[in-house]
Amino acid sequence: MLNKPSDYIEAGLKLELEEDLKYLFNSTADIKMVPKGTIVLRQGQRVSSLYYIHKGIMRGYYIDAAGNDVTKCFAAETEFACxxxxxxxxxxxxxxxxxxxxxxxxxxxxxxxxxxxxxxxxKVIFTNYIQKILVGMLNREQALLMKDALERYMEFKREYSSLESRINQSYIASYIGIRASSLSRIKRSMKIE
Known part of the structure; x- marks a missing residue:
């Protein structure tokens, strides 16, 4: 049974934390219910906390000069946000x-x-996580620069296969750099083939 912050982290990362880390997490971290639609960090705000997701999905996004949001990333169970x-x-x-x-x-x-x-x-936990983030960013950069919309969508499906049915299609379209109507056309064409 998961009661303390360290229990959630150990279960999700499948490791046993050293006693000092257990104490640190249990004395400083909180377990929170975050309702759908809650903005846990705003662009320009001071970054003060890291969110380890036990259940749910979060989306990172930019606000461009015209006030539109552009999806940067997704994080789900056993991942970190912020x-x-x-x-x-x-x-x-x-x-x-x-x-x-x-x-x-x-x-x-x-x-x-x-x-x-x-x-x-x-150090090991977060060095590994930062390396994972860097590889993901390099892959995404290559996809946006070198691949067409269909290839980017297929890459999204591979990378986030368990999330596609749980995420609004407009966010997926934004993530792969196209309009929602273009994503609908891609999906329709895939059904025809």
Missing amino acids: AEGLLRVEEARFSVESLQDSICVVIPYNSIDQGMKKTNQM
Whole structure:
């Protein structure tokens, strides 16, 4: 049974935390219900906490000069949201909202900094996570620059196969850099073939 923040993190990451980290998470992190539609971080706001998602989906998005939102990324179960603070930025470059009712462990960044100083395990956890983020960003950049819309959609389906039916189609279209009507045409053409 999951009762404490460390229980959620251990279960999701499939590891046993060192005692110092368990204590740190349990004394500084909170388990929160985040209702669908909640913006947990606004573009330009100070980045103060990392969200570990136990249940639910979050979406990162930019607001462009015309006030439109452009989807940057998705995070779901056993992943982190609002991870920009790991890169030591003060202000968020994008917003993060909950796309479903979510259960999250909210970890203050100052606790992560403390954990990094105390244990190698914290460094390993977040070094691996940052590497995963970097690979994802490089793959996405290549897709946006080198692949057509159908290829980008197929890549989305591979990368986020368990999320497609749980995410609004307009967010998927925005993520792959096309309009929702274009995504509908791609999906129709795939059914015909």
